[in-house]
Amino acid sequence: xxVFVTGASGFIGSAVVxxxxxxxxxxxxxxxxxxxxxxxxxxxxxxxxxxxxxxDSLRAGAAAADGVIHLAFIHDFSQYDAAARTDVRAIxxxxxxxxxxxxxxxxxxxxxxxxxxxxxxxxxxPDPGSAAAxxxxxxxxxxxxxxxxxxxxxxxxxxxxxxxxGDHGFxxxxxxxxxxxxxxxxIGDGTNRWxxxxxxxxxxxxxxxxxxxxxxxxxxxxAEEGIPIRDIADVIGRHLSLPVVSVPRDEAGAHFGxxxxxxxxxxxxxxxxxxxxxxxxxxxxxxxxDLDQGHYFEGKVA
Numbered sequence: 364x365x366v367f368v369t370g371a372s373g374f375i376g377s378a379v380v381x382x383x384x385x386x387x388x389x390x391x392x393x394x395x396x397x398x399x400x401x402x403x404x405x406x407x408x409x410x411x412x413x414x415x416x417x418x419d420s421l422r423a424g425a426a427a428a429d430g431v432i433h434l435a436f437i438h439d440f441s442q443y444d445a446a447a448r449t450d451v452r453a454i455x456x457x458x459x460x461x462x463x464x465x466x467x468x469x470x471x472x473x474x475x476x477x478x479x480x481x482x483x484x485x486x487x488x489p490d491p492g493s494a495a496a497x498x499x500x501x502x503x504x505x506x507x508x509x510x511x512x513x514x515x516x517x518x519x520x521x522x523x524x525x526x527x528x529g530d531h532g533f534x535x536x537x538x539x540x541x542x543x544x545x546x547x548x549x550i551g552d553g554t555n556r557w558x559x560x561x562x563x564x565x566x567x568x569x570x571x572x573x574x575x576x577x578x579x580x581x582x583x584x585x586a587e588e589g590i591p592i593r594d595i596a597d598v599i600g601r602h603l604s605l606p607v608v609s610v611p612r613d614e615a616g617a618h619f620g621x622x623x624x625x626x627x628x629x630x631x632x633x634x635x636x637x638x639x640x641x642x643x644x645x646x647x648x649x650x651x652x653d654l655d656q657g658h659y660f661e662g663k664v665a
Contacts, residue, residue: 365389367424370434374529380408385572388573417450418456429465450502463513469572472503474520474632483632485581505596506579510579517576521584522558525565526653538599538659547591547600548610548618549592550627555588558632561647571641582637586645589631598654
């Protein structure tokens with residue numbers, strides 16, 4: 364299958380490209396920069412120059428493909444609503460090209476925004492207008508709407524923690540905050556749970572979704588339903604030889620910055636239905652074991 368991949372040179376995207384190539388697919392990756400183009404070519408993929416707001420480039424990539432995996436997103440939290448609108452336009456543009464073809468169209472989303480305090484499943488749907496769901500959920504709704512228009516569209520909702528070598532996200536940021544503050548912190552009693560998945564297990568799921576997922580499927584890229592934040596703080600504190608402390612909720616913003624809004628909520632999620640539907644079986648290390656391998660402590664995230 365010839366697969367057009369947006370976000371192909373990113374942390375998750377580069378793993379998806381490798382997974383697709385190993386499975387015998389041809390890959391065409393969207394590249395905005397020369398560095399991204401060089402990385403894709405070195406990995407064995409073809410290059411489609413363009414960006415998420417270059418709709419002609421997206422149309423060309425989708426038109427020449429047997430399937431599309433959409434991973435790109437502009438991670439600018441100062442302009443998050445604008446980034447979400449760009450994402451929806453990109454999804455609508457790609458979906459229109461694939462309409463009436465039954466070609467697969469897989470997009471990435473997240474489990475954050477599901478109801479707090481119980482284990483979220485693939486059958487749960489956040490309200491696209493709710494503050495908890497965030498604006499990005501509109502992209503998932505846009506993608507799934509194409510299932511009724513002859514596109515084998517599916518959504519992979521990723522755990523909020525996608526970890527592995529090269530991670531600059533949640534876990535890496537917690538390590539940097541601990542270094543800066545001199546303590547490894549958690550909010551409240553730290554019993555609230557966060558799901559996690561290794562980037563290589565997530566990449567395999569995207570490949571399975573492309574190959575197998577029925578139109579309109581919601582899948583969960585969740586290997587661990589919920590790890591207590593206190594346990595994560597304990598591992599970080601041990602590796603950095605720092606005390607592990609509770610941060611009061613009214614001080615969380617000053618301590619954790621942009622992470623504070625999500626770090627204290629209890630958001631476990633299940634992938635039981637996903638495993639049954641496409642036969643996904645995560646095999647990579649869990650988050651705590653991955654932290655214990657040491658690579659998170661070798662340098663500071665910029």
